[in-house]
Amino acid sequence: ESWPRLAGLDADYMAKQLHDIKEGSREAPTMMPFVNMLDDQQIADVSAYYSQLPATQGDGGDVDEAVLARGEQLALRGDWDEYIVSCKSCHGPGNQGVGSTFPGIAGQHAGYIENQLRAWQEGRRANDPQNLMGAIAQRMSDEDITAVAAWLATQPATDE
Ligand code: HEC
Numbered sequence: 001e002s003w004p005r006l007a008g009l010d011a012d013y014m015a016k017q018l019h020d021i022k023e024g025s026r027e028a029p030t031m032m033p034f035v036n037m038l039d040d041q042q043i044a045d046v047s048a049y050y051s052q053l054p055a056t057q058g059d060g061g062d063v064d065e066a067v068l069a070r071g072e073q074l075a076l077r078g079d080w081d082e083y084i085v086s087c088k089s090c091h092g093p094g095n096q097g098v099g100s101t102f103p104g105i106a107g108q109h110a111g112y113i114e115n116q117l118r119a120w121q122e123g124r125r126a127n128d129p130q131n132l133m134g135a136i137a138q139r140m141s142d143e144d145i146t147a148v149a150a151w152l153a154t155q156p157a158t159d160e
Contacts, residue, residue, distance in 0.1 A: 071151025107157025
């Protein structure tokens with residue numbers, strides 16, 4: 001699953017992403033033709049619509065316990081030897097998101113999380129405030145990316 005779950009995402013966060021795709025700081029070739037048709041009001045409307053849908057659960061795929069344990073470590077505690085701050089320190093308790101700046105990533109599809117981290121590594125996505133995500137993605141190995149994505153996908157998207 002390399003498509004994101006949109007239901008339950010913060011409306012302002014989603015609107016920012018759509019504007020970023022339109023302006024090119026977030027590359028999303030499959031989204032481009034659609035986003036280009038939307039004006040500001042339609043972006044606000046479609047974002048509001050998705051934000052009100054109940055969040056659905058992502059799919060972590062088939063990975064073994066050791067990989068999940070590494071993913072959990074990165075997500076909740078980080079890895080100081082690698083200068084990787086825990087995901088939770090920005091994405092909030094349960095990695096369920098904080099306000100409109102830090103999106104919920106728990107319960108997101110593993111393939112989508114992986115793709116985003118690689119996009120930051122490769123400079124295809126450069127729309128995050130102060131390059132916060134770019135800096136983290138740079139420090140992550142392929143194995144770490146797979147592990148954290150798989151573990152996050154198994155976590156509940158909301159407390160409700
Ligand atoms: C220093 C703060 C910070 C830390 C730590 C952090 N993130 Fe982020 N993350 C952000 C911000 C800010 C955004 C929103 C970027 C934007 O506006 O496009 C984001 C966005 C994301 C997204 C995109 C979600 C979407 O739907 O667009 C993913 C995936 C992600 N982060 C994964 C992670 C993972 C995995 C970790 C831990 C290894 C992590 N982040 C740690 C700040 C952080």
